[in-house]
Amino acid sequence: MKHTRRSESVASQRGEGETTTTPAEPADRERARAIPEAAVARLAVYLRVLSGMADQGVTAVSSEELSQAAGVNAAKLRKDLSYIGSYGTRGVGYDVEVLVSHIERILGLTRNHSVAVVGIGNLGHALANYGGFPGRGFPVTALFDVDDDLVGIPVGGIPVNHIDEITAICVEREVSIGVIATPPPAAQSVCDRLVSAGVQCILNFAPVVLQVPDNVEVRKVDLAVEMQILSFHVARRADEAASVSVGNNGLGVDGMVIRP
Amino acid sequence: MKHTRRSESVASQRGEGETTTTPAEPADRERARAIPEAAVARLAVYLRVLSGMADQGVTAVSSEELSQAAGVNAAKLRKDLSYIGSYGTRGVGYDVEVLVSHIERILGLTRNHSVAVVGIGNLGHALANYGGFPGRGFPVTALFDVDDDLVGIPVGGIPVNHIDEITAICVEREVSIGVIATPPPAAQSVCDRLVSAGVQCILNFAPVVLQVPDNVEVRKVDLAVEMQILSFHVARRADEAASVSVGNNGLGVDGMVIRP
DNA sequence: CCGACTTTGTGCATGCGTTCACAAGCGGTA
């Protein structure tokens, strides 16, 4: 199901062993480090659902309600929330706003994360026009492309820069997240440039496996892979239907008639 | 990576569709059912890497080489491949073409999967223009939108239809995969219509948790969630850097000097 | 103030996925 796991042995590289004698809220840091990757992804989903509820004036919610809206098991939801602390009230549920603010804090959404999009083709346009990305907190502050005809033209309110300026501009605008929406052959080179510009988080839309140093976090969104996973399920369904129809009752999966 | 090791003997095993479309092999079905979801996702990646190698004239590859190119552990790769059968040669490695054809077969890429895209906004345009999706086998055969101004206009070679025609057209064109690229509020309704049109696989780009019957497979691509996961890692890094610099040694994370 | 009811938080068991390590098997070589 889920994507790149690049945090393979990051923990052991750092000084994992010593107890952090930090003054300011050491609990948060240890907690943040301990949250499973899968749970982080779900927390983001809970956050969106909760935000929607808050907009509709809902102030309190139980784990049961929230879990249904988020499409997960109630117990799993409670465990996920427990990773960030105990902010519920037994017998009552959770305060929506309290939960929102705590999830935002854990996900690091209290600060803004400046985003740069590289490759202003169809997809790049779409991304730039999203306008600060769904759910504020991710302002797109820089766009890059190799095509000179595009340079200077504003897309989604931001002028496109030539890719050669990537290092200077990323440093200047403190870009913390780079989005790669280039054709496959350019992706690795663009990635290298982003990394050397100090960008440590990359979202990659190019169907290429990027090679990066350990300290850089890559997440990939791969349409071809998604389609092929779906294709696999189509095929599996077809096979199952075929198996079933050996002892045929005229009905395939979920009651649809199989035509001869 | 070694280039062009000719091994014609093995290549001849593959009769381009004849031998691969084996007459009712029940082992395949049980195997396909047993393949872990995570492994399926990786198989799609291996497939792409292998296709690239084949295009460059590489005919044989070892698990070590392939695993590096795909960015995974070598043992994991071998286990993944073992799910689909034993098609390697000990002491030598794998024949690229043989592997390609077997992975394609398991992923169900031997047949074409007709795709419908719903919601022809920025993202919908980008998707339609991908043109049959990277790596053939997924022809986009239908586009839908609510906007009457868009209806009839061809995008990526296919005219846009009004969403009310979704059921008829999906059935007629045997759409097996539906892609939802609508604004969030419309997503669930579109999803319901796709399902009632018999579409059993859905790729959802809308930031909404879709409710579907058990027999429908949904995969979601959620930009906001991806960004927030990256944000989490940024925050975690910042915290770690802060922790380390308490007992300061002049070095921050991964050896970069922290300026005073 | 008490008891009944509701919902959280979590220890524990279970299952899945990853990793290790090595025997089995194959090609090349003398």
Added chain:
DNA sequence: TACCGCTTGTGAACGCATGCACAAAGTCGG
């Protein structure tokens, strides 16, 4: 032919994530 080195395939151990089930802890009505 017999041996040697290389690579696959996989049994087994490990670790992580999920789901269950229940005690703890709170609210509400009387």
